[in-house]
Every structure is written in C-alpha cells, then in structure tokens.
Amino acid sequence: MREFEAANVELRERLPPVVAMLIAPKAEQCYRWRVQLDCGCVNEVMTRGKECLPGERQWRGPEHEWLQKGQMLCIHDDAPPALHQKIVEWGERRECTFPADPVEPRHGVDRQTWALIRHDEPHASAFWKVTLTCGHVTDVIAPDLEWKPDDGARRCSAKRVAEMTKEFEEFWASNSTGQDDRERDHMRRMLSQGWPSPEPECLCYTCPYVRWIVAYQRVGWLTPRAAEPEQQQTLKPPTLASLKRRLRQAEAEAERLRRQLTQSQRVDGL
Template sequence: MAGRSPNPVSQTLSGEDNSRRAVERRLPGRARPAHDVLREYNEFNAKRRQRIPSILWIFVAPDPDGCYRWRVQLDCDCVTEVLTGGDDPPPSDHHWLDPVHQQRLPTGQLSCKHDDSPPAPYRQITERSDRREVSFPADPIEPPDWTDADTWAVVRRDKPHSKAFWTVALACGHVTEVPTDLTWKPTDGPRRVGPERQRKMTTEFEAFWATQPDGQSKQEQEHTRRMLADGWPMPRPEQLCYRCPDARLIVAYQRVGWLVPRKTLSTPPKQPSRAALQRRLERTQAEADRLRQQLAQLDTDKHANAAG
C-alpha cells in the first residue's frame, strides 16, 4: 500500500504504550456483513469446541452473543476486524494471538503480513522461562541444498542427538524459542572462546568479508561483529525475531456492535423531580382556587337574580 509505514514496531520495540495512542474514530470502508461474520465464528467455534472440554467453553470458546465487533486500523494503514469478549476495553488494550507462532503479542499489536516487510531483526534476550527437550535423528549423508559436501562433512551429525529449547522473551516484547545443549542452564551464562581463538576468528571473518563482500548481509555482518567482540558467546545473547516484521500497532478503532444484536429494552418514563412536582402542585392548586371562585360567583349571581 502506498505511503505505508515500513514497520514502526521494529523501531519502537514494544507496543505496551499503544493503549494511550490508539484513538476511537470512524474508519474508511465498511464493516463486513454481519451474517458472514457470525457464520464464520460459529464454524470456527464448533471446530474449537471439539478439542476443548465443555466446562472451558465459556472461557476459551464462548457463545457468539457475548462477542463484540470492532474495526481496527493498523500503523501500516490496513483496516481489519476483530472480536472481543464484550464492548470494553477497546482492542488496543488486548494481547492478541500471533496466528503463525501461537504466541501472545504485546498489548495492541496484530500480525499483518506484507511482501515488502523488512527482514527479521536481531533482538536481545531479556528472559528465559520454559524448557523442553527435542530429539533429532542422525543427519542424512547427502548434503542439503544450502551447503556443499565439504562443509556438510564437517557440520553433519552422524548420530541421533537431542537439544534443549528454551522459551525466551526478547527486548521487543515478542516470544520465541532458542536451542541449547541439554546440560546448559541460564545460571551458567554463555560460554566464550579464549582471546587467541577470538583473534583468529576475527581475522578469518575479516578475510571472508574482504574476498566475499556479499557473503553476508549487512545485518548479519553487524551481528557477527558483535558476537566476535563479545568473545563468540554460546548460547547467543540475541536472537532473530521473526514476529517483528509482521507485528503492527493498532492506531485507531471503530465500534461495529454486538456479533448477535441485542434486543432493545423499552425505557421506563423518567420520574419527575421533587421541584417539578411541587411546581405542578402549585399550578394545580391555583387552578382549583380559580375554579372555586368562579363557582362562588355563579352562586352569587344566581341568588341575586332570584331576589330580583
């Protein structure tokens, strides 16, 4: 889309302040037909409920009558629709699920893929949490397409092996997994090479870049230089974030209404205030006094006519 922002999320790192920036306003275009949205939700919910115990439906697979529709505009100018469980808070206050990686995004971010999105940036690892182990078979004898036979002979693992995968939080607020050796623990810190090996590796990479200037992208070169300067730490203190290129901030939202329209209840008449009732009583009493005077005058006139 012309004029689209390249990717502010990658520049600002986090969407935690987005709830203060998103505004409610009328957005361009129109909402989707309500019957289409309801049909799609019911189909999705039916499949979801097949794998979820019924006792949990109210929390993770609710009936459509509790869903509220919104149109949201992202910082890439795209407009899409979302559903929330109720009409408050607005969608910019929610942690939305990344549909590809099945991880919660920072507040107010949605995933929106574009062909011209920037490459995945490197982010510092700020926290490690869950750990799982994954077993791999021996590597095939034939080298894969991305390397040659000589290199494959060096890096190939000829026996089954296992790796530990840690869930990590990155400085951008996104979550991913990184592999480590089975015995490694966060308290161990990264392992580094000695000074002599560090100098040799630096010399080798400098020679590689001089003879093959296109051998690594600018970003990869900068990453490699940081790792060399830090003693080639393992595991790496920074990781590519594949969520950043598609993560977009909600900058505006518009209410559409309940997914299942609610019946309008008749509003009881508003009760008048005490002051209004007092004024009404005074007017009524004044009118009654006037009518009494008229009746009295009629009686007087009647007696006068009879006497004459």
C-alpha cells in the same frame, strides 16, 4: 464462525484440556470489530463481549506472547528486515528429538560442509523461550541438553577468537555479497564478546510486523441475537494511560496520512 471454530481448535491443541475448557470463548460471547492499523490495513477481529474495545485490550504475538496495548500484528511482504535484540529473560525449556540427518546434503549446503555438520544418529536439542529487549518472545537453542541459563554463555579461547576474527575479515574482504551488514555487525559483536554460546542476542521476527491500532468500528455479535433495549450509556472519564495511548494512536494515524499525502503529491507532480 469457521474462523472462530478453528481458533478454538488451535487453543485446545496448544493448552491442557482443563485450561482450554475454562478460557475458550463461546460463540455467543464473541463481538466482531473492524480494526484499522497504522499500515493502512483494515482487519476484522473479535473480542469477548461488546464492552471490550480492540484498542484497550492486549493482543498476542506469534509466540502467543502479549503485545503492548494498542498493538497488533500485520504481515506485509515488504516489512523491514528483522533486527537483533538482546535477551533479557530466559523462560521455559523444552526438549525436541530429531531423526538422523540424511546422507544427501540439505538446505543448499555443499557436500563437504554437510558431511561435517550432519547428525548421523537421532539426537535431542533443548530450546529455551526467551524475552527480548523489545518485549517479544522467541526460541533459542541451548549449546547442549545440560546447559542452564545460570551456567552463563560458553566462550572460545582468545586464541581461537583471534583466528576466527581473521578468517571472517578475510572472507568479508574477498566476498562482498557473502553476508549483509546486519549479519556482519552481529558476527563482529559476537567475536568481540568471545563468540558466546548461546548468543546473548537474536533476531526478532515480531518487531517488523507490529502495528498500532488507529481506529476501530463495531460490526456486531458473532451469533445473531434479539434486539437489545437501548441502554443509557454512563460515560466514564478516560484514564491517563488510555488518553496517552489514544494520542499515540492518533499520532500514528496522522503520520500515515502525512506519508500518503506526500506520496500522492509526488504522483500528482509527475
């Protein structure tokens, strides 16, 4: 109940009051499930009503975007690193104002660099919601308040790009641990495209945490209710899409079990 109430508070804070009132679920509509993901985790979730199966509805990602049917997020400390994905769609714009930066350096930046980059007065920035090739959503900062997606990216002169390329290559040659391969490849791509601003790609922090649902089990209604009369279930034939999804889920589960088996065989072999 506490989790249900906290989720409704979050919904009311995020949405206009009228919309929140219309879509916020009522406790008596909520049905509890245990869901197993292809990472092996078992999480409890709720759907609206007992007919809404967890693997047949869409769940949301960290930016409240819809994930694919059958996917859910599961946060693991050892998840693979985020990768760059191309931006395919520019969505909503919002403006944020920030106070002046302190004189003392922050975020581990050295004094000289901080003096160059710090804002000595309050300032505003524009953020755009973007959809990436993987379908996930994130925020991108615009080069300035006036910039619109139709303007396209701004680019540096060929001369400046050549200078920057030389500086970066020298830095990487002299500092092998300065940036990892992922960051270097990204920088090289940006340099080869004339150092565009905003960049046409960004890291997706959702991809590493997206998992497939492989099984689910009923727990029951959130609020206790009188016993329901046994209903004669009328079975509908499954749709092609749901069969395909179930096959994908079964394959993911088989793959997880195969990995587990290999691991335990390795342990046994020691």
